[in-house]
Amino acid sequence: MPNLPDVVVWSIPAFVLLTVIEMISVRIHPDEDAAGYETKDAATSLGMGLGSLFFDFLWKIPIVALYTALYELTPLRVPVLWWTVPLMLLGQDFFYYWSHRGHHVIRILWACHVVHHSSRKFNLTTALRQPWTSLTVWPFYVPLVAAGVHPAALAFCSSANLVYQFWIHTERIDKMPRWFEFVLNTPSHHRVHHASQGGYLDRNFGGILIVWDRLFGSFVAETERPVYGLTKNINTFNPIKVATHEYVAIVKDIKQARSWHERAGRVFGGPGWQPSPPAEPAPAAEPAPAEGSAAA
Numbered sequence: 001m002p003n004l005p006d007v008v009v010w011s012i013p014a015f016v017l018l019t020v021i022e023m024i025s026v027r028i029h030p031d032e033d034a035a036g037y038e039t040k041d042a043a044t045s046l047g048m049g050l051g052s053l054f055f056d057f058l059w060k061i062p063i064v065a066l067y068t069a070l071y072e073l074t075p076l077r078v079p080v081l082w083w084t085v086p087l088m089l090l091g092q093d094f095f096y097y098w099s100h101r102g103h104h105v106i107r108i109l110w111a112c113h114v115v116h117h118s119s120r121k122f123n124l125t126t127a128l129r130q131p132w133t134s135l136t137v138w139p140f141y142v143p144l145v146a147a148g149v150h151p152a153a154l155a156f157c158s159s160a161n162l163v164y165q166f167w168i169h170t171e172r173i174d175k176m177p178r179w180f181e182f183v184l185n186t187p188s189h190h191r192v193h194h195a196s197q198g199g200y201l202d203r204n205f206g207g208i209l210i211v212w213d214r215l216f217g218s219f220v221a222e223t224e225r226p227v228y229g230l231t232k233n234i235n236t237f238n239p240i241k242v243a244t245h246e247y248v249a250i251v252k253d254i255k256q257a258r259s260w261h262e263r264a265g266r267v268f269g270g271p272g273w274q275p276s277p278p279a280e281p282a283p284a285a286e287p288a289p290a291e292g293s294a295a296a
Contacts, residue, residue, distance in 0.1 A: 002080040004156040034171045042125040049128030067151035076148030092157035097212040099140035100205040111246035120229035127169035195226030
């Protein structure tokens with residue numbers, strides 16, 4: 001098994017330090033147009049982050065078992081070397097893009113990811129607002145394990161990706177240099193991703209690299225100031241409700257559905273999926289005039 005560091009644990013002191021610096025910066029030099037901080041919102045984000053550590057530990061048990069079984073079955077092997085680790089990071093970031101995109105366009109997956117978008121603020125504590133039902137993520141990385149990437153190496157790459165994304169949850173950084181904005185994910189790109197305006201919805205899914213969005217047609221540059229949150233905000237700071245509200249909504253919609261087609265659409269369609277309205281009955285044909293009758 002590769003001996004790779006737990007980059008999330010090693011990064012916790014940096015997370016705390018950067019968050020404190022951002023809070024002080026907002027207090028000293030507030031931006032009237034920025035979302036800023038709210039105590040209850042930040043506390044909810046921190047609570048969601050702590051809860052995710054516990055639940056992710058539980059989900060890792062079956063996921064590691066599945067990945068290990070697949071790794072033992074495949075004859076392929078990717079050694080952990082100085083030059084293969086960047087390639088594995090590139091591969092993980094590619095599949096992260098598709099996982100992230102899938103979690104926006106399939107409602108049962110969105111029910112997991114919606115947690116991260118539920119805050120109307122955008123600051124470094126928002127990065128910690130993580131879901132408690134991340135069991136839906138593992139299928140997207142099966143190709144990497146099947147290609148011979150050790151599950152521990154995949155975990156390292158996923159952690160590195162997560163750590164990178166921490167710093168892009170801020171309004172205190174406007175734009176990075178042009179070359180940086182073209183290749184890598186930045187606060188500007190990620191502000192678009194967290195916005196609820198129509199032109200910004202379901203855009204900029206990249207983790208470390210933004211080039212995937214440019215290649216697959218999901219990139220939008222930041223122009224107007226984003227409005228954060230959901231198209232229908234949930235108005236709660238209760239972590240349990242934040243973690244489960246979309247699952248509750250799905251169950252209610254299934255109970256009210258009138259057909260199996262509608263039930264399937266409520267689960268596997270997009271978050272805004274609606275059944276087609278019933279077709280209006282065709283107007284009745286006017287009776288034909290009797291034979292031999294004349295117009296008045």
